[in-house]
Amino acid sequence: MVTLNDYLFASGLLFAIGFAGVLLRRNVIIIFMALELMLNAANLSLIGFSRYNVRDGLPDYNGQVLVFFIITVAAAEVTVGLAIIVALFRAKQTTHVEDMNTLKF
Amino acid sequence: MSPILFWIFVAMMLFFGGMVVLNRNPVASALSLVVSFLALAALYVSLDAYFIGVIQILVYAGAVMVLFLFIIMLLDLKAESRRHVNFPAVCGGFVVIILFIKVLSDVCYGFDGGNAKFPPIAQGPQGDVWHVGMVLFQQYNVALQVVGTLILVATIGVVILSKRELK
Numbered sequence: 354m355v356t357l358n359d360y361l362f363a364s365g366l367l368f369a370i371g372f373a374g375v376l377l378r379r380n381v382i383i384i385f386m387a388l389e390l391m392l393n394a395a396n397l398s399l400i401g402f403s404r405y406n407v408r409d410g411l412p413d414y415n416g417q418v419l420v421f422f423i424i425t426v427a428a429a430e431v432t433v434g435l436a437i438i439v440a441l442f443r444a445k446q447t448t449h450v451e452d453m454n455t456l457k458f
Numbered sequence: 459m460s461p462i463l464f465w466i467f468v469a470m471m472l473f474f475g476g477m478v479v480l481n482r483n484p485v486a487s488a489l490s491l492v493v494s495f496l497a498l499a500a501l502y503v504s505l506d507a508y509f510i511g512v513i514q515i516l517v518y519a520g521a522v523m524v525l526f527l528f529i530i531m532l533l534d535l536k537a538e539s540r541r542h543v544n545f546p547a548v549c550g551g552f553v554v555i556i557l558f559i560k561v562l563s564d565v566c567y568g569f570d571g572g573n574a575k576f577p578p579i580a581q582g583p584q585g586d587v588w589h590v591g592m593v594l595f596q597q598y599n600v601a602l603q604v605v606g607t608l609i610l611v612a613t614i615g616v617v618i619l620s621k622r623e624l625k
């Protein structure tokens with residue numbers, strides 16, 4: 354039997370993987386992909402709770418609408434972020450975070 | 459969904475999620491991310507969220523990942539060469555992640571309500587998309603307009619960012 358806790362645990366593990374990616378990798382594009390993994394982990398737990406909270410025989414659709422908004426905003430974020438990465442690459446010829454230290458104090 | 463299928467998809471999602479982080483080649487990372495998102499869409503479908511599952515495949519595994527691959531190939535990134543590792547940072551990262559997983563398992567398996575079976579649902583003849591649409595357009599209409607404006611602003615921002623010279 355698959356329970357809500359299994360979904361939450363899977364979602365937490367996915368979040369941990371994304372978090373590890375952000376902390377350990379030094380390539381901006383990989384860091385960006387790890388961010389997407391973390392967003393999707395949050396989405397999975399939202400859908401799990403939406404399915405768990407059944408009222409009148411229907412799942413809680415507020416959670417699914419929130420996931421819809423998260424996906425939309427994430428898509429907008431990806432386009433802007435990748436444009437910034439392309440602009441940075443044009444200026445510095447690198448995607449390595451340690452070479453992008455213009456703002457470093 | 460049968461438990462075997464559930465654990466297969468969870469294993470697929472986590473394995474390919476791990477490959478995103480571990481691969482040295484950015485193209486391999488991006489393709490692993492696609493497979494991870496497909497498994498995630500299967501999990502959404504297993505939770506009776508068909509609309510979100512379809513959106514996940516269309517928007518994430520389709521549009522967003524094509525954008526990622528396009529940028530990786532445009533920038534012509536080679537597999538990352540090994541540099542010196544910042545040892546304290548890597549250790550700190552692992553400690554934080556292991557503590558996070560420990561706390562997560564404690565919280566999850568101490569939450570008794572989550573060990574119950576999922577209640578059965580009856581969506582009726584309308585199906586999933588109808589219900590999501592009713593909630594989206596009746597209760598969250600203003601939010602939907604705001605998100606539309608956000609996408610417009612993002613589009614204009616991207617055009618300005620990618621102009622070669624800024625005046």
